[in-house]
Amino acid sequence: MVNRDKTIDILRGLAIFTMVAANMAGPVLVEPHPFLFRFYGSFAAPLFILISGMMVALTTQTKGHDLKYFLVRGMLIIAVGALIDMLIWKIYPFTTVDVLYLIGISLPLAYLFLRLNTMSQWLIVISIFFFTPILQNIFGYADYPTEFLFPSGVLTISIENQTNILNHWLVDGWFPIFPWLGFSLLGVILANLRLKYKTFGRSVFLLTGTFFLVFGSVIWYFYPGKFLTRAGYSEVFYPPTLGYIISAVGLIVLLFFIVDHNPSIIAYNPLQALGEPALFMYILHLSLIEYVIVPIWSKENFQTFLFFYIVLSLMLILISYGLRFFKVKWRDHPFIIRFLLGG
Template sequence: MTTLSSSISASSTDIRTVKRVPLIDAARGAAIAGMFVYHFIWDLGFFAVIPASFPQSPGFRFFGHIVAATFLALVGISHAMATRGGLNWHAYLLRLATVVGAAALVTLATWYLFPEATIFFGILHCIVVASILALIFTRAPWFVTGLVALAIIAAPFLFASAAFDSSNWWLGMGFDEPRTNDWRPVFPWAGFTLAGLALAQAALRHGAPGSLIGWSTSNPVDRTLVLGGRHSLLIYLAHQPVLIAVAFLLSLVLAPRQLASVSPEADFQRVCVARCVEARADASYCARTCGCLVDVSKANNLWQKILRNDLSADEQKQYDELTQQCIRDSAVK
């Protein structure tokens, strides 16, 4: 208690001398744990250990969005804390260059392994842009940063237009969603970094960081989270090969039994209808549309590739056209 009390009353000079905040590292470590769960479920679906359509379900996708938003918000919080005693250009540019290099590595690796779903603007690419935006708002009043954050987050829902489709691969303001394994365009995702920055700016303004800095790891779980948070980029780059290997080994034992007990058609239609209804469509209309998709996919020899999430660019275009056909046919019934 004495340590915590003295930390709360620490002067601004003391705050500036603290290089890392363990609580922020722990939060980043918790986000890493969420990322592990998210990617491992994807890998299990890819190898058919679980129904391949489960990772596409609205609830699971929302979980992935929460994990991504948390990472991006922590970028803003970390930037505010790192610059509270002044901007260290060398440290900032070194961090930025490291993330740029990591993003390029992800693009090259996925281009080689998954050429039809290359990651060209995933979360690391977004962090690069968001870090530059955070730099611009480093000394802005917290409420200004917060208003800009809300504008960036809300813009795709209020002002999306087909006019932006040609730049939608990075901007996120169009309707043409690219085929990629991870897509976090500037709008709305960079807004979460500014939201984190605004939150930290407000906390600094009102003297809250003393309690944050005073928090210390008290058990093995806390220490593990802090350690993971401090090495989050390295873990991000290294974790997927390990998870893929584990999922593959599990598939050798569990996938045949799992596939025998699940109807792919029923599972696909369940997820399809759920996503359709989520878009405020009538349930019976959604059931007709999704049933049509199953039928036309089989008729055009796309069904097995859809289950494996392995459509080529031309096949994806064909599938999109079939989807529009089913939508039109269902609407007139």
């Protein structure tokens, strides 16, 4: 607990907090969703993924973790993703590319990426982002990924522009390699900058974040993309456009600047607690939505949805504080507990 990066925990908590709204809106909020609300939950994923890449670089250099460590950790995260597919989404695993699959494969890749020189790193990240819309045009971007109910094998949703599972992993699943791997690898680059400068609360990061946010927003305005809603899930990155990607990078840099400027603000404490056991919170909030909220409340108006969002978020924060107390009292917990609850 002493060596944790407070800013990273706060921003990871912010990602979870906004992610809860996005994931609950799909089954609980009646469509169409308010357009501004669609933006609210649309930057949780890039922040969550980027921080996972940052942690590879930071823990490699501060704790000496090796490739085997990240291979094992990556496989465990993929296994959790598979269980979520089968037990929560009730579909066959490895088909539509949950965010945990992307993070799982990105961990060892981020470790290898760390060994490259800075110019090569930037070239790879920029290439992933740049080729994303090109590959979407070449291979197609399905309105909804191909998924089969578990264990019956029945196709969940049939659409005209259906693509195959390999295509989902490449460009049009929920979180395909293009562009989402780029965010993880960008996290490695930002981690190296963090080790060098110790803080992002400098004017150069304010200017950089602002530039990319404005530049990306202009591109996004003129080339907005389809803004698809996938079975009620209405984040604005279906598909992820170049404008969205650049805007997300700028916003993330700005968030680091804002929090690093004074990470001890008391209002950040709940987010910090929420961000410490991020994987457990991810699993828990999906489970509560699917098995507690959806069976009773679905397709509600925005006011009702907002009430349940606040209640669920407060519950998760309280549980996070409880887990923090648990970890302090039980210091020698086994690896699987550290894996689920954070180090």
